[in-house]
Amino acid sequence: MRMNFFVSVTCCLLISFCYSVLAVDMKLTTPDGRIVLLKENGTWEFADTTHQNAATATYQSMDLIDLKIDIASLMGKKVKVKALGQLCGDMFLIKKDMMDVSPIIVETKDLPREQRKYIIQNCNLGAPVIIYGTVGTVMFQNGLIAEKIEW
Numbered sequence: 001m002r003m004n005f006f007v008s009v010t011c012c013l014l015i016s017f018c019y020s021v022l023a024v025d026m027k028l029t030t031p032d033g034r035i036v037l038l039k040e041n042g043t044w045e046f047a048d049t050t051h052q053n054a055a056t057a058t059y060q061s062m063d064l065i066d067l068k069i070d071i072a073s074l075m076g077k078k079v080k081v082k083a084l085g086q087l088c089g090d091m092f093l094i095k096k097d098m099m100d101v102s103p104i105i106v107e108t109k110d111l112p113r114e115q116r117k118y119i120i121q122n123c124n125l126g127a128p129v130i131i132y133g134t135v136g137t138v139m140f141q142n143g144l145i146a147e148k149i150e151w
Contacts, residue, residue, distance in 0.1 A: 059078045059079055060077060060079050060080065061081075062080070063082075067079060067135075067144075068104065071135060072142060074135040075135050075136065076134065076135065077134065077135050078132070079134075080131070082129075082130050083096065083131065084096065084098065084100075084128060084129070085128075086103070087123040091105055092123070093105060093106065094131060094144070104142075105138045106133065106144045107138045107143065108146050108149075110145070111147070111148070111149060118149070118151060131146050132147050132150075133146040
């Protein structure tokens with residue numbers, strides 16, 4: 001009698017645990033960093049920015065041309081820019097393409113080592129990058145102080 005009661009309680013607990021695990025939405029991250037919610041009813045949706053990584057959710061995404069035009073009014077603002085990155089000596093530049101002769105200088109000294117290594121290994125001839133940073137003064141002119149780089 002006691003054994004049957006124990007087995008019944010254990011089965012009930014196991015069933016409720018399994019149901020609670022299976023009934024929740026799942027979060028997955030795509031290769032490009034977006035978060036997808038898989039719902040229990042078989043549908044899915046992209047998570048809004050409140051569910052994204054808090055470190056990158058505070059950056060204003062903008063086009064490189066808009067950054068160039070508005071850079072003076074964006075001083076101190078956090079921005080996310082997709083551009084072509086090129087290393088020239090000790091200077092890291094972001095530009096629209098290889099023919100762009102008015103690049104923006106990017107300060108990279110505070111980037112993690114593996115990101116600085118990527119720049120050195122891959123950006124001599126130019127490579128597509130996404131820069132997260134704060135608009136500020138770099139080498140006595142308006143530029144971008146990088147906090148994170150993606151490729």
